[in-house]
Amino acid sequence: MRDYRIFIDHDNLEPEELLLEAVSPDSRIERPLKSEFFIAFYFSILVVLAIFAATGFKLSILDNDYFTALAVKNQFINIPISPPRGLTYSREGTILAENRETYGLWLLPFRLTINEKEEIIVRLSEILNLSIENLTGLIEKNSGKASFLIESDISEEKKEKISSLGSLALVIAKNNTRVYPDGKSFSHLLGYVNLVNENDLSKDSFYQTNDQIGRFGLESYYESYLRGKRGEILINRFSDGMQELEPHKGNSLVLNINSKLQKDIYSELENGLRQIGREVAVAVAQDPRDGRILSLISLPSFNNNSFVRGLTLEEFKVFFENKKDPLLNRVISGRFSPGSTIKPLIALAALEEGVINPSQKINAPGFITITNPYNPEIVYTFRDWKNHGLVNMREAIANSSDIYFYTVGGGFYDIKGLGIERIARYLKMFKVDSILGIDLGGEAAGFVPDPEWKRQNRGEIWYQGDTFNVSIGQGDLLITPLWLTSYIAAIGNNGFLYKPFIVDKILNEEGNIIKTFGPEVLASFNFNEENLNVVKEGMKLVAEVGTAKVLGDLPFKVGAKSGTAEVVKGQSTSSWITVFAPYDNPQIALTIMMESGKEGSYIPHQIAYRVLENYFK
Template sequence: MAMNPQNGEILAMVSWPSFDNNLFSGGIKTDEYQKLINNPDKPLFNRVIGGTYPSGSVAKFVVAAAALQEGIITAETSVLSVGGIYVGKWFFKDWKVGGHGRTNVFSAIASSVNTFFYYIGGGYKDFEGLGIERLTKYMRIFNLGEKTGIDLPGEDTGFVPSPDWKKQTKNEIWYIGDTYNLSIGQGDLLVTPLQVAEWTAAIANDGNLVTPHLNYQIEDPIKNINTTVNLPFKKTGIVSAETANTIRKAAQSCVTNGSCRLLTTLPFTSGGKTGTAQWSSTKDTHAWFTAFAPYENPKIVITVLIEEGGEGGIVSIPIARDWLMWWGKKYLTQ
């Protein structure tokens, strides 16, 4: 999906597999409707607003912003990634064997360094992290676990786990490992693609939450009224402009030096984040990518999710790149 990060206007929304809208124009036949509702791929289900998925690493925008805002880190803070961390007998790994070396917020987002987010999310040894209370607080500040308020039916809230929820539903205590998993967008966290676009927009527009909407204009030919829909920000200043700017720079580093390098083929600047979300021990990961462009004055956010697509940096980025290329030629050259 694509959205204007300055006002929440939905520019494009695609949920696949889809269906032929013409079937409904004159009253759909019973057998045709039964085929649609019995289709195991659920073509009538709008995955953009109603599908909930583990976010994987695209949530690192939110976690890094929270750590900056709370003073857990600065833009210069670094930790040493050696491939993962041990807590007792449990090992929480980086995706890169041997680690990434000395890592700050820019390289951590560019290369999706899990160790950095274990540190800033849950803390490690004498390094103070956010902890689960502040971590979930900022997730809710960024509107995770809540509807965005889009003017369409069927929106899901997603889900932000907590120690109380785990105790009540699983009769288990909350472990530091749960906080580590949440810090990298795994565990029981669930988000919609629209929510990912919404928090990407907040990073792009200096820390304001938009209300996504499809309605662009309201016309009343009888009263000769033509009104453009211009919704105010839902929340302003959820993080400081300085924090948002630091995350934007980190997102740009993902394009220039990290897993988003395919976007360097665009004729304009951008920032982004890949995500590869584990959700099953037997099935492929979900492939995420979210981005904004141009970097200097963002006019568009694009978020791509391919269910069971594999790696976001391989599968989802090409789709976003092609769409952004078309958009740039059509709108940035005017």
């Protein structure tokens, strides 16, 4: 059946006719609406109703906790209580970093009435020893805040006087601050904490005003473990009610550090520097069996407690204007010429590469000369520190013959020598140009020069004399004391270079172990056993008849190597001793370096003797 429509001319309708159009029999006949339209219409209504219902359910049920929390937040003012940081223990249980309970004074501006304000300012200025002008300015500056900190560490006497004021606008909150019982001896190892700044607050939402944060050393490296969980005081805006939620202490560190060894070495270094009027020294001790750091000292040192409380002007000048840079951890960040301490590695490389037989003797008369290959009229003289005569490899290591190592390193007489490429390869095998990954920030890598580097940086070609210099630990070769100790430990333990690590385990608030650290081999070397023994025997002779024979008086055998390297031409040198002990079953590798003149070159040897003697008592 067809549908029909009757159309009306709307342009000719009178106004009253418009009103009658809906009921007029002449109004147009539309086609019937299809059922799909009604289905869609009713479905749309159902969807809208469902959305309203879901929104209501979400607001009343699912988001109930959120809005409840928001209401509580608006009702209460939060005053943070900084958590006590985790403690730091030496391997034998001595506390190296602990906490002292303190009290901070907070002001609640909304509770400070006009009548009370003037009296509170006067009384507080007397108690806190602040000028009325400064205190007034502080209050005005923070008047828009719900609460703000006036002073972070008030004494017990001040606390009692403030409490006696009876003002609801003043709140005393318990806090904690860091204390280092023996700060200077452990300063570069532990580092320090101080108050957070605006940058800290913007980078990490965990921190709030008056929190302390690790800035240096282990305090910084393990900050996320040490910092704990904050407590708070909740103050009701609309009543006098107050609720305190206790903080939770951070996790504690148990170190591999032997505190007695650390203190002994620190005292010895201070006394040694005092004897020769110098300031710079380093020492690091490692267990060759697994890489554990037993001691780590850098001088000049600093009192890390000073940074916790805030530096005075005089202290600031000492720390930041001192050219010797007390804040530099020279053990891991200082780069030095190793001097003759590199010779055992060069000797091992020469044996492994078949450059020389260990029994073959080389004449070391005190100097050698070589001719410039591009101009025969130019002759270079390379001197030794003494005339050694004929020496084999063991004797060359024992007596530190430069001529011998010029020859096996750079080539002379009829011996081709290793050459810089092979020397660099062995140095890099021992990872001298890499960081070792100790658990402290700021570790530096050493540096191995080569012909390409010299061409790019100095616009010069590489000479045979450059290889001579690297072969005896001079020139542009640079190492860190940490690396030197790890490399000597690898010689002593027959070829295992371990990652050095300071922390043994981490304990939670209840004292339970939550994390442990163990040995990690960075490189293992399949050296010929006979070659390795030759090098070690030469190092044993260093202590018995060679350049560090004071160590021969110890009641046990050791392997050692001494060295000197010029720091400022004609003025100062770095005097080195590195040693593993006991010789047959090494339990410690010890390196000591002191900035000295010629008169102090043997002081590190004497210190190493006394340290090792006491360690094995």
